[in-house]
Amino acid sequence: MSTRDPDRRQFFARIVKTIQAAIGGTLGVVLGGSILSPSFSSREEHWLPAASLSGLPDNAPTPITLRIVREDGYSQIVDHRTVFLVKTGAEVIALDPTCTHLGCRVRWESEAHVLRCPCHGGVYDHLGNVKSGPPPAPLPRLATKIDNDQILVQI
Amino acid sequence: MARWYALFDWLDSRTGWRTGRRHLLEEPIPAGVGWWFVTGSVLLMLLGVQLITGVVLAMYYVPSPEHAYDSIRYIMERLTFGRILRSLHFFGASFIVVAAVIHMLRVVALGSYKKPREVTWISGVLLLLVILGFALSGYLLPWDQKAYWATTVTINIARSGPLGEFIAGLLKGGSTLGSLTLLRWYAAHVFLLPAALIGFVLAHLFLMRRHGISGMLRPVPGAPKPFYPYHALKDTIAGALVFALLITFATMFRAPLDAMADPSDANYVPRPEWYFLSLFQLLKYFPGPLEPVATMVIPGLVLGVLLLLPFLDRGPDRRFYKRPLVTSGFAVIGLSIIVLTYLGYKDTPAHANPAVWGPLPIAGAEFANDMRCQRCHVVGGVANPIVATRLTREPAWLVAHVRDPEMIGPGLREPPPGGMNEGQARSIASYLRKVRIGAPVPSVPEAEHRASIVFGRYCASCHMIDGEGGAVGPDLSRVGARHDAAWLKPWITQPDAVDPAASMPAFGEVLSEQEMAAIVAYLADRR
Numbered sequence: 001m002s003t004r005d006p007d008r009r010q011f012f013a014r015i016v017k018t019i020q021a022a023i024g025g026t027l028g029v030v031l032g033g034s035i036l037s038p039s040f041s042s043r044e045e046h047w048l049p050a051a052s053l054s055g056l057p058d059n060a061p062t063p064i065t066l067r068i069v070r071e072d073g074y075s076q077i078v079d080h081r082t083v084f085l086v087k088t089g090a091e092v093i094a095l096d097p098t099c100t101h102l103g104c105r106v107r108w109e110s111e112a113h114v115l116r117c118p119c120h121g122g123v124y125d126h127l128g129n130v131k132s133g134p135p136p137a138p139l140p141r142l143a144t145k146i147d148n149d150q151i152l153v154q155i
Numbered sequence: 156m157a158r159w160y161a162l163f164d165w166l167d168s169r170t171g172w173r174t175g176r177r178h179l180l181e182e183p184i185p186a187g188v189g190w191w192f193v194t195g196s197v198l199l200m201l202l203g204v205q206l207i208t209g210v211v212l213a214m215y216y217v218p219s220p221e222h223a224y225d226s227i228r229y230i231m232e233r234l235t236f237g238r239i240l241r242s243l244h245f246f247g248a249s250f251i252v253v254a255a256v257i258h259m260l261r262v263v264a265l266g267s268y269k270k271p272r273e274v275t276w277i278s279g280v281l282l283l284l285v286i287l288g289f290a291l292s293g294y295l296l297p298w299d300q301k302a303y304w305a306t307t308v309t310i311n312i313a314r315s316g317p318l319g320e321f322i323a324g325l326l327k328g329g330s331t332l333g334s335l336t337l338l339r340w341y342a343a344h345v346f347l348l349p350a351a352l353i354g355f356v357l358a359h360l361f362l363m364r365r366h367g368i369s370g371m372l373r374p375v376p377g378a379p380k381p382f383y384p385y386h387a388l389k390d391t392i393a394g395a396l397v398f399a400l401l402i403t404f405a406t407m408f409r410a411p412l413d414a415m416a417d418p419s420d421a422n423y424v425p426r427p428e429w430y431f432l433s434l435f436q437l438l439k440y441f442p443g444p445l446e447p448v449a450t451m452v453i454p455g456l457v458l459g460v461l462l463l464l465p466f467l468d469r470g471p472d473r474r475f476y477k478r479p480l481v482t483s484g485f486a487v488i489g490l491s492i493i494v495l496t497y498l499g500y501k502d503t504p505a506h507a508n509p510a511v512w513g514p515l516p517i518a519g520a521e522f523a524n525d526m527r528c529q530r531c532h533v534v535g536g537v538a539n540p541i542v543a544t545r546l547t548r549e550p551a552w553l554v555a556h557v558r559d560p561e562m563i564g565p566g567l568r569e570p571p572p573g574g575m576n577e578g579q580a581r582s583i584a585s586y587l588r589k590v591r592i593g594a595p596v597p598s599v600p601e602a603e604h605r606a607s608i609v610f611g612r613y614c615a616s617c618h619m620i621d622g623e624g625g626a627v628g629p630d631l632s633r634v635g636a637r638h639d640a641a642w643l644k645p646w647i648t649q650p651d652a653v654d655p656a657a658s659m660p661a662f663g664e665v666l667s668e669q670e671m672a673a674i675v676a677y678l679a680d681r682r
Contacts, residue, residue: 009385012385015391016383016384016387016388023200023394023395026398030240031208034235034237034240037236048534068534069539073229
């Protein structure tokens with residue numbers, strides 16, 4: 001064995017590893033893109049007509065169910081989403097009824113005038129602000145706009 | 156770094172992985188073993204690519220007739236690099252067939268199958284069968300026209316052999332080719348065949364190590380060198396070149412996807428993938444009762460000869476010119492396969508590209524914009540937006556719905572005023588079929604667009620173009636070859652003035668001058 005042999009061997013080994021890394025890297029990009037892309041794609045947003053402004057009571061959250069066709073991977077599904085519309089004078093806010101604690105759906109209790117989460121007793125006022133219990137934040141609000149007495153909610 | 160070494164040392168003391176690695180990588184390779192001996196490694200690399208791309212495809216693919224096609228479209232159109240992913244898997248299959256045949260020919264040319272490597276050879280032939288099994292089961296999975304019809308033919312071929320009905324039933328899984336068939340072919344493709352493949356590859360590699368590499372015909376003087384990195388370098392370079400070619404193919408060409416499987420389509424002419432074309436062509440020479448000769452006897456004989464080759468050719472001489480029978484036998488079989496493949500390829504009819512839009516879908520896209528449709532088919536409306544509609548109803552239902560929307564739910568809601576005529580209904584159905592296969596809306600010249608709308612609204616109830624429309628009147632796909640514009644215009648204006656026996660209604664009063672000019676020019680151009 002000549003003295004140059006270990007060098008040669010190391011050099012060859014390095015070429016082998018480099019080429020294999022290049023093949024692996026190329027495949028990794030293709031496979032990684034395919035595996036990760038749906039996880040980080042954004043959902044489409046739509047303005048949906050929800051109710052007429054004049055028909056809503058003042059300061060009492062009214063549950064409205066919206067029907068939306070949503071992409072679910074390779075198929076389209078019909079999703080029903082409930083939002084609470086609260087009219088305060090000429091303005092309307094739309095509350096997402098998902099409790100900010102662990103994701104249960106809150107209910108409106110008209111006598112106590114609160115939104116209560118049935119899971120762990122979180123309590124919100126009629127505008128979605130936390131009154132008591134474990135929720136860490138107010139109920140999320142959805143964008144609304146009014147077009148000729150028609151309330152549109154962005155889902 | 157020192158910590159890592161400590162961890163590796165500990166692992167080695169418990170598992171002995173370093174000894175195993177050394178055993179795998181330091182196989183002594185006799186001097187003179189050159190590029191001829193890279194074929195197996197290239198095949199192994201391709202099988203690896205196929206395995207991992209297959210796993211990622213399985214994250215999205217749905218083995219059901221309702222969803223398989225849509226899930227493949229999702230992979231190709233919505234995933235980042237999804238098109239390349241599917242193309243790698245699709246073209247990878249062809250690369251593997253080619254690489255397997257080259258590897259086999261190398262083994263035959265250098266007589267590497269001879270004693271003591273008979274079982275290594277047999278495991279290789281079985282591996283080739285597993286690879287062909289993958290190819291066969293793989294192409295049903297997209298559930299497109301090619302998948303459906305090629306599988307129908309495969310199952311009918313199985314019927315021609317002994318125990319034919321039993322085997323056909325086993326392949327079909329149910330009384331007809333459908334969801335049960337797809338599920339069992341899927342299970343075979345992703346569970347049974349990979350298990351068999353991995354088992355046979357391991358056996359093949361184990362036997363290869365047990366008997367050592369067969370080496371060159373005449374020993375080359377010199378000491379053996381370890382496999383890694385000396386021969387591994389050649390393997391890696393060859394593998395990288397083949398991989399570069401594969402990724403170039405996968406990037407430049409789109410793996411084909413036909414229209415969705417339609418069991419009622421009588422016009423589709425199925426053709427197998429190129430590697431089965433020779434068998435397809437062979438079938439033509441043995442009609443009727445002789446069919447089993449082509450489907451069973453000849454392929455069975457070839458397979459039998461392959462399996463028994465090391466026992467039929469037992470002489471110690473590995474030089475191919477000293478084994479004239481084997482060499483000429485392989486030359487004859489090889490040439491026959493090449494000639495049959497060529498003849499089969501030449502006989503493949505060009506079938507209509509499902510992504511090309513005829514006049515009906517162009518008109519349908521326009522009609523579907525109508526307020527009568529958009530009233531319900533909108534985001535948040537009572538029905539899905541039309542582009543998001545998956546055409547799952549049968550055509551008759553769809554045509555009836557477009558003509559009379561109220562029929563889907565009488566009394567449930569106010570129906571839109573007035574339905575559409577049958578031609579418009581057919582146009583919308585045709586448009587929805589294009590939407591389903593994801594064919595991009597073409598931009599057509601103004602005159603063709605206008606003619607398409609006229610055709611959809613007034614002609615399609617009775618006439619057909621490119622297989623779509625009504626069958627009351629003559630097919631107009633090639634009408635320009637029979638009549639020119641000077642004949643067509645008076646005919647469309649007032650048919651009974653041209654031929655008193657004509658039963659076609661007159662359109663002179665119905666069409667505007669522009670519409671008449673557009674449809675006449677369009678039809679005269681269809682030759």
